[in-house]
Each structure stands twice: as structure tokens, then as C-alpha cells.
Amino acid sequence: MIGSFATSFLVFLAPIFLALVWKICDHKRAAAKAELEALPFDPTPPAAPAVFLRHLTQPQRVFLTQQLKMGAMYYAIACWLMLFILSLPLFHALPHESKWFNNSAFLWYNFVNFLPHSTQSLFMMMIPAIIFVITPLRVGPEARFYRSRPLTIRFIFWSKILPIFLGIFAGIATGMALAVALLLVAKGPIWHNLPIAIPRTLGPDDAALQQLYRDFLTTSVPSLLLSILTTLSLFFSTMLMVATIPVKRMKAAAVVPLVALVAFLGVGVLPFLSLFSSDGHTFSWFRTLFIYSSLGPPPPRLFALVPVALSIAFIAIARIFVTRLEV
Amino acid sequence: MTTFAIQTHALAKTYGLGSKKIHAVDGLNLNVPEGSIYGLLGRNSAGKTTTIRMAMGLAHPTSGEIKVFGLNPAVDPERVTVLRQVGYVPEDKMLAALTPRKLLELNRSFYPDTWSDDLARKVIKRLELPLDTPFLKLSLGNKTKSALACAIAQRSRLLILDEPTTGLDPIALDELLRLLVEDCTAEGRTIFLSTHQLAEIEQIADHIGIMDCGRILLEGPLDDIRSSFRRLTLTGTALPTRHPSILSIKPQPHATQYILQRSPDAFAQDLTTNGATIVESTPLSLNEIFLELCRTSESREDELASQGAVA
Numbered sequence: 239m240i241g242s243f244a245t246s247f248l249v250f251l252a253p254i255f256l257a258l259v260w261k262i263c264d265h266k267r268a269a270a271k272a273e274l275e276a277l278p279f280d281p282t283p284p285a286a287p288a289v290f291l292r293h294l295t296q297p298q299r300v301f302l303t304q305q306l307k308m309g310a311m312y313y314a315i316a317c318w319l320m321l322f323i324l325s326l327p328l329f330h331a332l333p334h335e336s337k338w339f340n341n342s343a344f345l346w347y348n349f350v351n352f353l354p355h356s357t358q359s360l361f362m363m364m365i366p367a368i369i370f371v372i373t374p375l376r377v378g379p380e381a382r383f384y385r386s387r388p389l390t391i392r393f394i395f396w397s398k399i400l401p402i403f404l405g406i407f408a409g410i411a412t413g414m415a416l417a418v419a420l421l422l423v424a425k426g427p428i429w430h431n432l433p434i435a436i437p438r439t440l441g442p443d444d445a446a447l448q449q450l451y452r453d454f455l456t457t458s459v460p461s462l463l464l465s466i467l468t469t470l471s472l473f474f475s476t477m478l479m480v481a482t483i484p485v486k487r488m489k490a491a492a493v494v495p496l497v498a499l500v501a502f503l504g505v506g507v508l509p510f511l512s513l514f515s516s517d518g519h520t521f522s523w524f525r526t527l528f529i530y531s532s533l534g535p536p537p538p539r540l541f542a543l544v545p546v547a548l549s550i551a552f553i554a555i556a557r558i559f560v561t562r563l564e565v
Numbered sequence: 566m567t568t569f570a571i572q573t574h575a576l577a578k579t580y581g582l583g584s585k586k587i588h589a590v591d592g593l594n595l596n597v598p599e600g601s602i603y604g605l606l607g608r609n610s611a612g613k614t615t616t617i618r619m620a621m622g623l624a625h626p627t628s629g630e631i632k633v634f635g636l637n638p639a640v641d642p643e644r645v646t647v648l649r650q651v652g653y654v655p656e657d658k659m660l661a662a663l664t665p666r667k668l669l670e671l672n673r674s675f676y677p678d679t680w681s682d683d684l685a686r687k688v689i690k691r692l693e694l695p696l697d698t699p700f701l702k703l704s705l706g707n708k709t710k711s712a713l714a715c716a717i718a719q720r721s722r723l724l725i726l727d728e729p730t731t732g733l734d735p736i737a738l739d740e741l742l743r744l745l746v747e748d749c750t751a752e753g754r755t756i757f758l759s760t761h762q763l764a765e766i767e768q769i770a771d772h773i774g775i776m777d778c779g780r781i782l783l784e785g786p787l788d789d790i791r792s793s794f795r796r797l798t799l800t801g802t803a804l805p806t807r808h809p810s811i812l813s814i815k816p817q818p819h820a821t822q823y824i825l826q827r828s829p830d831a832f833a834q835d836l837t838t839n840g841a842t843i844v845e846s847t848p849l850s851l852n853e854i855f856l857e858l859c860r861t862s863e864s865r866e867d868e869l870a871s872q873g874a875v876a
Contacts, residue, residue, distance in 0.1 A: 269664070269697065269699055272664075272666075272696075272697035273695075273697045273698060273699075275697075276695070276696070276697065277696070277697075278686065279666065279669060279682070279685055279686050279689055279696060280682075281669070281670045281673060281682065284674060284677070296674060296675075296677045297674070297675040297676075300671070300674040300675060378659070379655075379657070379659035379661060379662070380661055380662075382623060382655055382659075383661045385622070385623060386621050386622075386623065386648060386651075386653045386655075387648060387672075387675045388645045388646075388648040388649040388675060388676075389645065389648075390641040390642060390644070390645050391641055391644075392641065561641075562625070564618075564623060564624045564625060565623050
């Protein structure tokens with residue numbers, strides 16, 4: 239397991255770290271060079287706007303373009319993260335004396351099992367995403383800068399949320415598609431060769447494996463994907479709502495980001511993390527509401543509307559809160 | 566008819582709750598005429614920055630009203646119309662964590678209709694602003710210059726500067742004052758600045774507002790204010806201790822010194838006809854006016870507090 243993780247790390251995460259280090263060094267080099275050259279202030283005229291941005295004012299275009307770039311960055315990170323997590327099974331050693339139906343089943347089980355577990359990693363990614371979303375709306379100089387430019391609060395809010403939100407979900411979808419493609423290229427269409435029942439060879443000592451089989455066989459992959467969507471949406475919207483609570487501004491302005499951060503981590507993250515019990519099974523009523531991170535029988539799909547409705551409501555509340563914020 | 570860039574009516578802003586409630590602005594009535602250089606003076610915690618934040622829509626009034634060019638700066642879409650016409654330098658000079666060049670380029674793109682590259686270059690040159698120093702390496706003075714260059718080059722109808730001289734050396738300060746007078750008041754533009762630098766503000770401002778404890782103590786054209794204050798040293802018997810013109814009285818060894826506000830000449834004439842002799846009559850500097858008003862306000866507050874305690 240450690241060996242496979244190390245291999246996956248080298249293959250998938252090392253390039254990101256190297257790219258990051260290279261980018262930082264390059265930026266520092268460019269900054270030092272610019273400082274030495276002391277060029278005059280001679281800005282280039284703004285480029286012609288893209289077609290879909292033409293109906294916007296220039297300040298709106300500038301702000302939205304920045305956010306689209308941020309959304310693209312989140313798209314790339316989410317895509318890469320999903321690809322990394324879902325390709326881990328490819329590096330797993332296949333069981334020798336396995337009681338599994340076949341190797342394909344074992345591989346597919348791991349692949350499907352990593353899907354909900356990716357939610358926890360994506361949670362961690364959501365936290366900086368929320369900070370990026372909320373910073374220009376409430377925290378310190380950046381908020382003051384953007385809120386004193388000619389942009390409506392509504393425009394700032396939606397321009398911040400939508401590119402990042404959609405970027406993350408599009409990244410997840412692309413990462414999954416790439417992972418499936420990778421699986422297909424490396425192992426072929428393994429999902430065509432799956433068990434349809436618990437093997438009879440399993441005896442009374444194999445209760446745990448029987449449970450795994452039961453979960454595996456009753457899992458619906460589309461419902462599992464839907465649960466990732468609903469869980470992350472609810473997490474994102476809850477965090478957003480908590481982070482935008484218009485805490486009365488103290489005279490000491492530094493208190494505000496601190497209060498926001500504490501509320502945001504304490505009220506927001508912990509309950510979500512507690513959804514995942516130590517054995518990886520989610521509390522049943524959360525599972526019913528399409529918030530889960532383990533295999534097993536899916537809840538009725540109609541119930542997915544509850545977290546979706548809650549997410550929409552929380553985002554709407556955050557939108558109201560944002561207009562009351564003081565920076 | 567005078568039009569106003571900023572007007573407030575009974576504006577109030579409180580922070581905190583219950584016993585910890587702070588009245589940052591308390592029934593403020595402010596009138597900033599369009600085309601003026603208006604200096605808002607006040608001690609620390611007088612409510613200047615809170616007033617400015619409300620004018621920028623960054624804080625919401627608890628009660629009362631604030632209008633910028635007749636519009637409410639707290640509510641969209643009026644807020645955007647206001648912000649399109651306002652250049653702003655915040656108290657801590659922190660705008661965005663960028664080099665001055667990138668900050669100027671970013672700010673430029675928000676004001677395509679009014680921004681002037683030539684004016685930006687002029688400000689950069691005269692304030693000697695290093696354009697490519699990383700944000701973390703910028704001194705406070707250079708952060709101030711960077712924020713000022715952004716706001717000035719916007720060529721906005723109204724320039725709101727919160728303590729714009731923070732961290733500036735005397736040469737940069739002198740250049741800034743020249744820039745404000747030469748380049749920023751053209752075409753009827755208004756400058757509204759809060760500051761502690763009374764000597765400097767006296768050089769350029771034509772209107773003054775003095776704030777204390779969230780209220781305006783005095784407001785008007787600087788020349789009118791100067792002429793309405795006078796220090797009068799008198800000798801004589803039965804000199805008055807109460808009169809609408811008297812701001813404060815300081816007994817001296819052989820005379821009495823009055824600080825007068827409103828109609829000092831009429832007051833002096835009254836006394837001389839009653840047998841008093843004027844030993845000295847001198848105008849007050851803005852600094853002296855400020856100090857006198859703040860001290861008088863403070864002693865009145867103390868008086869009211871002690872009366873309240875007795876009651």
C-alpha cells in the first residue's frame with residue numbers, strides 16, 4: 239500500500255510540486271529583474287473582450303476574467319486530484335490467495351470504493367476555495383479594494399462563486415472520466431467481468447468480506463457520483479453561509495477575519511468531518527440524504543433533492559448576508 | 566446654489582452591544598461642497614474613518630443618512646454610480662497585495678473612462694514611487710504613494726483620502742500637496758481628506774470640519790473659521806465670564822485671556838465701551854482652533870458626565 243502510494247505520489251503529485259516550485263522561482267526571478275530594470279509605467283491597452291464578455295462593463299470583465307482564471311485553476315486541481323485518487327487502485331498489488339471473485343472485481347471494487355473516499359480529500363480542497371471566494375467579500379484589504387471599485391455586490395458574489403464552484407465540479411467530472419479512461423487503457427473493460435452474487439466459497443469466517451461483497455454488489459455508481467455532488471455542494475454552501483455571517487464589525491478590524499475563520503472551521507468543517515465514522519460508514523440519516531462516503535445500498539434518488547435544496551437555500555442566505563457585510 | 570459632494574444628516578454608527586456599545590459617529594451633520602478641498606480634522610477615534618467608510622459604502626449607518634452626489638453609497642445600484650466617481654485611499658493604505666505597477670494596472674482597468682496614464686506617470690515621478698518592488702518589501706510610505714497614485718490617476722469627481730500623509734517624508738508630502746492642488750481640483754473635482762497634519766491641511770484646504778466624539782464641532786470655509794476666532798487679552802474690572810462668543814477664559818497674572826468664537830470684533834467693542842482695555846488681539850492658527858475646540862468639547866463632556874452622575 240505504501241509502495242503504491244509512493245508510486246502514485248511520484249507520478250501524480252510530484253509534477254504539481256515541481257511546477258509550483260518552478261513557478262515561484264520564475265516569479266521571483268522576474269520580480270528581481272523588473273526591480274533592477276525600473277521600466278517606466280507604460281501599460282498595454284486592454285485586449286478585446288471575449289464574445290461572451292462583451293455585454294459586460296470593463297470593470298466587470300476585468301473582475302470576471304480574474305475569477306475565470308481562478309476557476310480554471312480549481313478545475314485543473316480538482317481534475318488532477320480525482321485522477322490521482324482514482325488511479326491509486328491501479329498501483330495496488332492484486333491479492334494472491336484472494337477469495338475475491340476475480341482480479342477484475344477486486345480492481346473495480348477498489349476503484350468504486352475510492353470514489354466516496356475522494357470526497358474527504360475534496361473537502362480539504364474546498365476550504366481554500368471558500369477562502370478564495372469569501373476574501374474579496376469580507377476580509378481585509380482585498381475586500382476593501384474590490385468593494386470600493388464600481389462593481390455591484392451581487393456581481394462580485396456570483397462572479398466569485400460560480401467559476402470556482404463549476405470549475406471544481408467540472409474538474410471532478412473530468413478527473414473521473416480520465417481515471418476511467420486510464421483504467422480502460424491499463425486493464426481493459428473490467429466492469430464487464432464482475433460478480434453478481436456473493437461467492438459461495440466464503441465461509442462463516444469471512445463475514446467481513448461478505449459484508450464488503452454485499453456493499454459492493456448493492457452499490458449504484460450513478461448514486462455514488464450523485465452523493466459526491468450533493469455532499470460537496472452542501473459542504474460548500476454551508477461553509478459559504480457560515481463565512482458570510484455578518485458578525486458585527488468590532489473596532490479592532492483584525493478580530494473579524496479571526497471570528498470568521500473560527501466560525502468557519504468550528505461550525506462548518508467539524509460536523510462534516512464527523513459524518514464519517516471510524517469504520518467508514520456514514521450515519522444512516524445522512525446517508526438517506528445523499529451525504530455518504532461508503533459503498534452500500536443507495537437511498538432513493540429523490541432524496542438527493544433535499545441537500546440540493548439546502549445548498550441553494552444556503553447560497554441564497556449567503557447572498558443576503560454579503561450585502562450586510564462591513565469591511 | 567451650492568451642490569454637495571458629501572452630505573450627512575444625523576448620521577450615526579455604533580459598534581458593539583449593551584455596555585460595550587461605542588458611538589463611533591453620533592448624529593453627524595456634514596456638508597462637503599462640490600469643488601472644495603475639505604479637510605476633516607479630529608483626534609484619534611473621533612469618527613473620521615468610520616464616516617469615510619460609510620461614504621464608501623464599506624460600513625452601513627446605524628441611523629441617519631449619508632449621500633454622496635445625492636446618492637446612497639450603501640445600496641446597489643446607486644453604490645456603483647458613486648464608486649465610479651470616487652477615488653479612495655484607505656487608512657492603512659492596503660489595497661491589494663501587488664507591486665505598485667500591477668496595482669496601478671489593475672486599478673486602471675476599473676476606470677477606463679477617467680483614468681490618465683500621463684497623470685499616473687506624473688504622480689509616480691513626483692512621489693518617486695518604485696514600481697516593481699514586491700508588496701511585502703514596500704515601506705509604509707511607498708504603500709501610501711502607491712494608493713495615492715491609483716486614486717489620483719483615476720481623475721475621479723471626488724477623491725476621498727483617509728490620512729493620506731501617513732509615512733510620507735517631508736519632500737513627498739510637499740509634492741503630494743502640490744499634486745492635490747494643481748492636478749486634482751481641476752474641473753471642479755472635490756477632495757475630502759482626513760488628517761492630523763493641521764499645518765499641511767491649512768495650506769491647501771478651503772473648507773474644514775472638526776470632529777470629536779463622533780460629532781462635528783465646527784464646519785465651514787477655512788477663511789471664515791479663521792476670522793471668527795480670536796485670542797483677546799484684556800484688563801479691566803467686571804469682565805464677563807459668560808457670553809455666546811466666549812469659547813474659553815484663561816486668567817493671567819494681570820489680565821484675562823479670552824478665546825473667542827463668533828463675532829470677536831463685536832465682543833471686543835462691547836468690552837472697550839464698558840471700560841476694558843485690550844492688551845493684545847491675535848488671530849488663532851488652525852492648530853490652536855483645533856486644540857481649543859477639542860479641549861472645550863472634552864470639558865463639556867466631563868461636565869455633562871459629572872452632572873449625570875450626580876443626578
